[in-house]
Amino acid sequence: MRIAQITYSTKPRGGVVHTLALSEALARRGHDVTVWTLGRGGDDAFFRRVDPAVEVRVVPFAARDDESVGDRIRRSIETMGAGFATERARAAYDVVHAQDCISANAVGPCLRTIHHLDEFTTPQLVRCHDEAIRHPIARLCVSAAVAADVERGWGVTPTVIPNGVDSARFAAAAASGPASDAGRARWRERLGDYVLALGGIEPRKGSIDLVEAFARLHARRPHVRLVFGGGETLFDYRSYRAAFDERVVALGLDPVILGVVDDDDLPALVAAAGALAFVSTKEGFGLAAMEALAASVPVVARDLPVLREVFGETVAYATDDRSIEEALIAALDGTGPATRPGRDLAATHDWDDVARMHEDFYAAVGKEGDRGQAVDLPRRQRSR
Template sequence: MPEPSSSTRAPRIALTTYSTKPRGGVVHTLELAEALHSAGMAVTVIAMGEPGALFREVSVPVRMIAPPGQFDTLEERVFSWIDAMTSGLQGMRDEFDIVHSQDCISARAAARVRDAGAPFKLVRTVHHVDDFTTQALIDCQRNAILEPDRALVVSKSWQDRLLDEYGIAASIVYNGVKADRFRTKLTPERRAELRNRIGSGNRFLYLTIGGIEPRKGSEFLMKAMAKLKAERPEPPLLAVIGGHSFQDYRDYRDQVLGSFSEMGLELGKDVILLNTVTQTELVEWLAAADGFVFPSTKEGWGLVIMEAAAAGLPVVASDIDVFREFLVADEHAILTTTGDVDSLASGMARLVDEPEIAGRLVQNGMNLVAGYSWEATAEEHIRIYDEILRTQPK
């Protein structure tokens, strides 16, 4: 029998991502895929990695494309991954009506396959724009924004930037938060076990997520920790989750960690590197911590802030424009001046010293999270997919 026409069946959607690790774009991909599936959409996740490599199980079909080998430079790595993704998508070219890419690599690959005659429409969510330093990567990133049939963003800040810098009128579709996923009650024994594992004891335990890299404001965070240690008889402890990135930040990481001695910090005593953890462990650490700190200098939206708020943690964050779109200072978070060590240290100290504001942030944070659901995000995506298929010619 002939396959039903696109007008008589639900559109077939592929959500593509270059990674399997718990980075923001990958989290977005999996959460959106499951919400679309729950809404009755035929959705498949396509990721670069080995079978079973996704950081958590998902309730939708998953197709994996094997990544290439290792390469010396970022340019070589990016273009080899685009080639591998192109080859993998070419074998699926007739299976989808819409391919929705979450990153430059899969967007460039999907554009190649579409331009070679594949019948799908290409959608791209631009979470943020990287500060590449070579012209080849700058051009590659630019093309990954210009080539799709439709561009989406997750904040007004990035909508404005894409219009100003690329002439692209992108649609805003905010992220959601699966609040129940992050609300867990640890037994006193389990909470004590986790905290004792890193030597926190009764010290105020700050958690941050994203590893040590420039746009996470890691240098400023470590200097703020050093300032707090120098000024307070019982300074807070910082636990850092994450660190996997497609880009190589080893030099930056080594520079930051190498400055600990002159700052008076001790790795393993004042700052604990938990690296990449499972989804279950992540939720447990959010429940075991006392506060969440996120001094980023650039983000697409701030999904981990909302996840921390859903877990009941009070938040200290930088005051970048994208955070100010959904956070009100001293209502949802303590907002500190971006890149200002004194401001960050002061904000972190407030959370320790002012339990009344911590309690207010917790309650207001949970109320804020309640207004952002992946179900609503999926509904807006479905509307956009339908609009694309109805109004754009094949």
Template sequence: MRVGLLTYSTRPRGGVVHTLAVAEALAAAGVDVHVFGLGTPGEQFFRPTTVPFTLFPAPTDTTSLEEKVFASIDSLTTGLAAVADRFDVLHSQDCISARAAARVRDAGAAVTVVRTVHHVDDFTTQALIDCQRKAIVEPDHVLVVSDYWRRQLHEEYGITARIVRNGVDPARFLPIEPQRAAALRATLGADDRFVFLTVGGVEPRKGTKTLFEALDILRDRGRHPVLAVIGGHSFRDYGQYEREAMGMVSALGIDVVRLGTLADEEVAAWYRGADALAFPSLNEGFGLAVLEALAADLPVVASRLPVFREFLVDERDALLPTPGDPYALADALERVMTDATLRKTLVEGGRAVVPSFTWAASAARHVAIYQSL
């Protein structure tokens, strides 16, 4: 069986992280797998990988999101058309590569197109709404990573999708030396203050403004944690939201340090160097950062989204306040800050969750589905 896994980027966004992890687990299971993506000449993925990969040229001269999306589809289509006959399955993780794979198939390539829908974006232009819909209905088979999105695709698109859960590799998040943790925290000027970590950058879907409002509420209560923000690269342009959110930081006087896009090893170290994860998302496909935090023994404050409630239990392995409610979020953050017993309970609860999510199990499920095709 020859499988091409497709992704739209080389950066550490959720779909790209998922793609590399699944590819490596498939290869370990004996599958002939190759990863295809978009990148600049000489570029590599955000971390080294043991699987072979090819990067087609990413568009660089586009002026709008629409232009960027359709130029990316064109580039992937051109690249895949030259290699599709080498594969039995082209498996996409996003709208862009799904449209490209479907075009190659429709042009005569004898391949089966599989798409994993991680979540559905809130596009506002009709062209992108239509493009996203086609990327969901055109593939031969659709997978999802949660039951919530299985139901959503059935209700909104009439699609019958199969669930393949995400995984996590605990070996990536081993304990670090106290000196390393102290050095990381020193870069924040944190001293002995409580450090919250958030992953994914500053954007609407991650609930960043709600998090900043919650930090302001904590400041009024005499609590002064430091927030470290990892990530920031996004295919979409959230410039206006980012400017507004960072303007809040200055106006409110809260302590937020943006670390940007980091090497994979540095991200793993921050999971171990922080005191808790703050991940108040408003929309997620699964939330890999939460699973990674659990694997790193980091207490988690997330939000009461259906996808989180599929594998988390409030008060047992995470705190799950109401999404978009800064006061509920502030209450949860304050409890984690001030209650060492609660933090220990959440860490122990997280340790019990992690073994149920392995990339080997995810790969085995993928293989069974590929064979059934």
């Protein structure tokens, strides 16, 4: 099949990570895959090297500092749409698969993966979000919980194909050996003992809730640091960041803000952590938490139905700052959930299996779509 995968960014956001890994797995299975993206602010490549078997098309997208979020969304849709339109006719793609609301609005008839549901107030974002669920010819979700939310809100039933994870990469970073030992040691020399949070500082990630909990923990474990990684986003969270900074000062904390972490350094950063704090208020799957489990790092997650579905009893759950604190203390002390079941769970989420399920989905929906109903995909044995 000739497959176009469309994503809105070159940065290491969850949906972009998913797009690249799925595309590479499909290419390994013999498909002709092209990934389309917007090159924001002069970017001309993704955050990591992409398998040469996958063609990459970056549509230039100039930065404008005086632009509102709504105007940026509208211009993103128009720019991607113009860049893709001519090529779509020439390439005769069998499948056009959009991975976010901007892409789905830009490229015309497509399949859409709904990674999670957001609540927006900006009119352009509300419209973008709604139309990117209503208009695609077929829909996927990475968890049953999000699919159920889509069905309740829009009256259509997406097919569920869970995320994959590169579990071997994160397991290797946690294993004993000269290179992996040195990788973890570099982070521990720089940071000491630390709790890690990935995804940046933003409302959906529960960042302020985490610093409230960590202030309590810090009184009991003053040598432990709180470390935030990631943070590239399309949206304007400056007011939330200001509130975050104000609360950090009031609590007397000094968290480490790494920003975007180089992809080659990420597994060691995760593997060297004492725990991963994953206290998002909304998620579609929890890829960062699954990567931590692959590295045998204990995870403390907010008690959400979607995370219960994905992780079962392999992580510790919390609901407020006190329970987050207690769960993190248990993780640091080694009295939380055992790490072996989490490592085993991560190993079952193989990208090649995910690619096979997508093949079945593409074949089932064809050019006519899913007619608003989930596709019954055949069960497959794991490939390894």
